[in-house]
Each structure stands twice: as structure tokens, then as C-alpha cells.
Amino acid sequence: MPSLIGSTVVMKGELIVGEDLEIEGTFDGTITGNGPDTVTVRRIARLTGEVSVNMVKVEDGTNLENTILSGRIRLAD
Amino acid sequence: MFNKKKDEQMEYESSEPVISTSSDVRRRKTSVIGPTLKFKGELSANEDLIIEGEIEGTIAHQDKNLTVGKEGRVKADINARTVEIYGKVEGDIHGEDIVKLAKSADVKGNIRCARIVMEDGAQFSGRIDMSQKAKPASKPAGKPTSLPVGDSAKQAESTG
Numbered sequence: 001m002p003s004l005i006g007s008t009v010v011m012k013g014e015l016i017v018g019e020d021l022e023i024e025g026t027f028d029g030t031i032t033g034n035g036p037d038t039v040t041v042r043r044i045a046r047l048t049g050e051v052s053v054n055m056v057k058v059e060d061g062t063n064l065e066n067t068i069l070s071g072r073i074r075l076a077d
Numbered sequence: 078m079f080n081k082k083k084d085e086q087m088e089y090e091s092s093e094p095v096i097s098t099s100s101d102v103r104r105r106k107t108s109v110i111g112p113t114l115k116f117k118g119e120l121s122a123n124e125d126l127i128i129e130g131e132i133e134g135t136i137a138h139q140d141k142n143l144t145v146g147k148e149g150r151v152k153a154d155i156n157a158r159t160v161e162i163y164g165k166v167e168g169d170i171h172g173e174d175i176v177k178l179a180k181s182a183d184v185k186g187n188i189r190c191a192r193i194v195m196e197d198g199a200q201f202s203g204r205i206d207m208s209q210k211a212k213p214a215s216k217p218a219g220k221p222t223s224l225p226v227g228d229s230a231k232q233a234e235s236t237g
Contacts, residue, residue: 001109001111001127001129002109002111003109003110003111003114003130004107004108004109005108006106006107006108006122006124006126007124008122008123008124009108009120009121009122009124009126010119010120010121010122011116011118011119011120012118012119012120013116013117013118013119013120013134014116014117014118015114015115015116015118016114016115016116017111017113017114018113018114019111019112019113019114021111021114025108025122029118034113035113
């Protein structure tokens with residue numbers, strides 16, 4: 001069962017991930033990966049802060065204002 | 078074989094409000110904090126939530142179902158409509174309707190709820206306040222199911 005931060009979820013703080021993660025909700029803070037993980041940011045997500053993981057997939061149209069991404073970044077339709 | 082399966086489950090009478098298994102919930106709309114995730118901070122949600130990882134901070138999660146899986150470790154107060162615990166929780170638990178502690182549960186904190194189910198083997202340290210009445214569910218319940226203790230517990234048992 002993959003990890004999912006659903007559309008109504010609001011998280012503020014520090015998150016460490018070691019598996020694939022999908023974000024549809026609101027996250028404000030830092031996301032750090034400690035493995036070959038992929039973070040997928042859906043269009044409806046609101047992401048603020050810093051994401052440092054192996055791979056970030058960003059859906060077309062996603063608002064990433066005030067967000068720093070690092071790692072392999074892939075823009076998806 | 079059938080009896081063994083029954084022994085592994087907490088059973089509820091058909092008059093109980095419906096509480097789906099983890100996989101059922103997932104098919105609807107459920108957020109999942111996986112076993113490798115560690116979160117420190119504030120978390121709020123208006124959807125069902127399964128926690129298999131570690132959470133420390135605050136959880137504001139009213140009127141929905143919250144499950145702390147067997148691998149889940151939570152240091153936070155919990156508010157939800159139904160609360161199912163298979164893992165470890167340090168903090169107060171408020172279940173608007175029902176709180177369930179599986180045999181693998183380890184809870185340190187006070188519990189406030191209308192109803193409680195505590196499976197044989199569950200560890201609990203705290204007080205229980207059952208003075209509140211259960212609120213009616215906001216949505217009509219589906220087909221009643223026997224419950225238990227969910228897929229996460231089965232998975233955990235199968236994996237050792």
C-alpha cells in the first residue's frame with residue numbers, strides 16, 4: 001500500500017520518507033528521502049518548503065511557489 | 078480453518094456501525110502514512126487515515142476513521158470518529174464513536190469514547206472515560222461486516 005497524503009490532509013513539519021509517496025494535499029516543511037524513493041506531487045497539491053529525495057515527479061500545472069526541489073526531477077503531464 | 082480465521086478477528090455484532098477493513102477504506106479515500114515514513118509536526122485531515130509509520134506532534138482528525146497499524150508509532154493526541162489501534166500510541170485518544178485496541182496495541186494515555194473494544198493481549202496504561210454518547214454517523218453506513226482487526230494486522234502476522 002503506497003503512502004498517500006490525501007487531498008484533505010494538511011501537514012506542517014518534517015517528513016522523512018523511505019518509500020514512494022504521493023502528495024495530493026497540503027505540505028509545508030521539509031521532505032527528505034533516505035532511499036530510492038519517488039515523491040509524486042499531484043496538481044491539486046500545495047507544497048511549500050524543501051523536497052530532497054531521489055526523484056520528484058511533478059504533475060503539469062502544479063503550483064510550486066516557494067518550493068525547493070532537489071534530486072532527479074521529472075515533469076509529468 | 079474457518080475457526081482459526083475467526084479467532085484472529087475481533088468480531089462485532091451486526092448492529093454495530095460499519096467499520097471497513099483497511100483495504101476497503103483504501104478503496105474509498107484514505108491517506109496512508111507508510112511504515113518508512115517519519116513525521117514530526119502538525120497533521121490534520123478530513124479523510125480516513127492509516128498510520129503505519131511514525132508520527133510525533135499533533136493530529137487533528139475529527140469525524141473520520143483513524144487506524145494506527147501494527148508498525149505504527151504515534152506520539153500525539155488523537156481525535157477521530159473511530160480509532161483502531163494495532164501499534165503503539167503515546168497520547169490521549171478521543172473516539173467520537175468507538176475506540177478499538179487490538180491484541181498488538183500498546184497504548185499509554187487516556188481514552189475518551191462512547192464505546193470501546195479491547196482485545197485480549199492489548200496493553201493499556203491510562204484512564205477510560207465512557208461518559209459521552211456516540212454521535213450518529215454523518216453518512217449512512219454500508220453493509221455490516223465483521224471486523225477485524227484489519228488487513229494490516231493480518232499482513233503483519235503473515236510477515237512475522
